[in-house]
Amino acid sequence: MAPVRMKDQLAYLIASLNRQLENDLEERLRPGGVPIEQFRILEVLDASEPAPMGEIASQSLIEPPTLTKIVDKMVSEGLVYRAPDPNDRRRVLIVTAPAGKALFKRLRGVSTAQEQRIVELLESERAAELRNLLRELLQ
Amino acid sequence: MAPVRMKDQLAYLIASLNRQLENDLEERLRPGGVPIEQFRILEVLDASEPAPMGEIASQSLIEPPTLTKIVDKMVSEGLVYRAPDPNDRRRVLIVTAPAGKALFKRLRGVSTAQEQRIVELLESERAAELRNLLRELLQ
DNA sequence: TTGACAATATTTCTTTTTCAATTATTTCAG
DNA sequence: CTGAAATAATTGAAAAAGAAATATTGTCAA
Numbered sequence: 001m002a003p004v005r006m007k008d009q010l011a012y013l014i015a016s017l018n019r020q021l022e023n024d025l026e027e028r029l030r031p032g033g034v035p036i037e038q039f040r041i042l043e044v045l046d047a048s049e050p051a052p053m054g055e056i057a058s059q060s061l062i063e064p065p066t067l068t069k070i071v072d073k074m075v076s077e078g079l080v081y082r083a084p085d086p087n088d089r090r091r092v093l094i095v096t097a098p099a100g101k102a103l104f105k106r107l108r109g110v111s112t113a114q115e116q117r118i119v120e121l122l123e124s125e126r127a128a129e130l131r132n133l134l135r136e137l138l139q
Numbered sequence: 140m141a142p143v144r145m146k147d148q149l150a151y152l153i154a155s156l157n158r159q160l161e162n163d164l165e166e167r168l169r170p171g172g173v174p175i176e177q178f179r180i181l182e183v184l185d186a187s188e189p190a191p192m193g194e195i196a197s198q199s200l201i202e203p204p205t206l207t208k209i210v211d212k213m214v215s216e217g218l219v220y221r222a223p224d225p226n227d228r229r230r231v232l233i234v235t236a237p238a239g240k241a242l243f244k245r246l247r248g249v250s251t252a253q254e255q256r257i258v259e260l261l262e263s264e265r266a267a268e269l270r271n272l273l274r275e276l277l278q
Numbered sequence: 279t280t281g282a283c284a285a286t287a288t289t290t291c292t293t294t295t296t297c298a299a300t301t302a303t304t305t306c307a308g
Numbered sequence: 309c310t311g312a313a314a315t316a317a318t319t320g321a322a323a324a325a326g327a328a329a330t331a332t333t334g335t336c337a338a
């Protein structure tokens with residue numbers, strides 16, 4: 001069997017593409033001065049709010065201790081606030097503050113535009129196929 | 140148009156899958172006690188050696204200052220050594236030392252096994268299709 | 279040939295991230 | 309009910325990453 005060259009490995013292609021997409025997103029967020037992680041957190045909250053720390057961590061792919069510190073910063077910037085969960089007081093729920101909502105409203109297009117660029121680059125049936133392949137490999 | 144849920148976004152799927160593959164690889168490398176970055180550097184060198192720092196950096200997706208520090212460590216562990224490029228003395232070429240070659244020989248299977256698992260999980264035509272889709276999106 | 283600019287790698291300094299341990303709360307078997 | 313184990317989040321120390329500055333060498337137009 002011919003040796004698989006690194007650049008042909010699926011894991012490597014995925015890592016490279018991931019890097020490329022992150023750099024792209026970061027660059028487009030830079031004018032707003034918003035770190036990509038903060039943006040992802042706002043995305044998670046936009047989808048379902050309020051959300052406990054653990055939920056945000058797993059969805060945004062950020063480790064819990066890191067998330068705590070990022071949220072600290074976002075709280076101090078007035079983007080979100082913490083609200084202890086009355087049903088389970090171990091939990092801390094995060095809620096988007098008005099400033100956070102406004103910020104996200106300004107920036108959400110950055111992410112959807114990226115998705116659109118990808119889908120356009122492939123034709124849409126192939127984009128759907130890619131989506132399926134990735135899903136199949138997850139878990 | 141219905142709002143694209145975060146979990147359906149290609150960028151998110153790619154980030155998630157990338158994370159999953161990295162965790163998987165890291166776990167399998169742990170017995171050898173080798174950080175994933177060192178392994179990737181050895182992979183790059185295995186493909187073409189000697190290689191200048193810049194080349195290793197871009198291929199392994201590691202930033203130059205970080206790479207310098209990792210190579211420092213690898214040199215002190217006797218895995219690689221530095222050799223100034225005689226043709227361009229700004230460059231520093233990295234060469235795999237015998238211990239590095241031995242280590243890589245023991246561990247290379249980890250990476251090819253991962254590739255195989257992916258290819259098997261999909262059938263191989265679909266793996267080929269995935270490869271093409273990813274390539275198309277790169278650059 | 280020179281002098282300005284570019285390229286390569288490293289260093290330094292600051293900021294982030296991670297890892298392990300800690301606190302607080304909940305759950306549940308006995 | 310009690311207390312041991314589990315879960316959620318945070319903290320603090322150490323490690324890693326990142327940005328900017330530096331050192332060195334190379335390139336090329338004037």
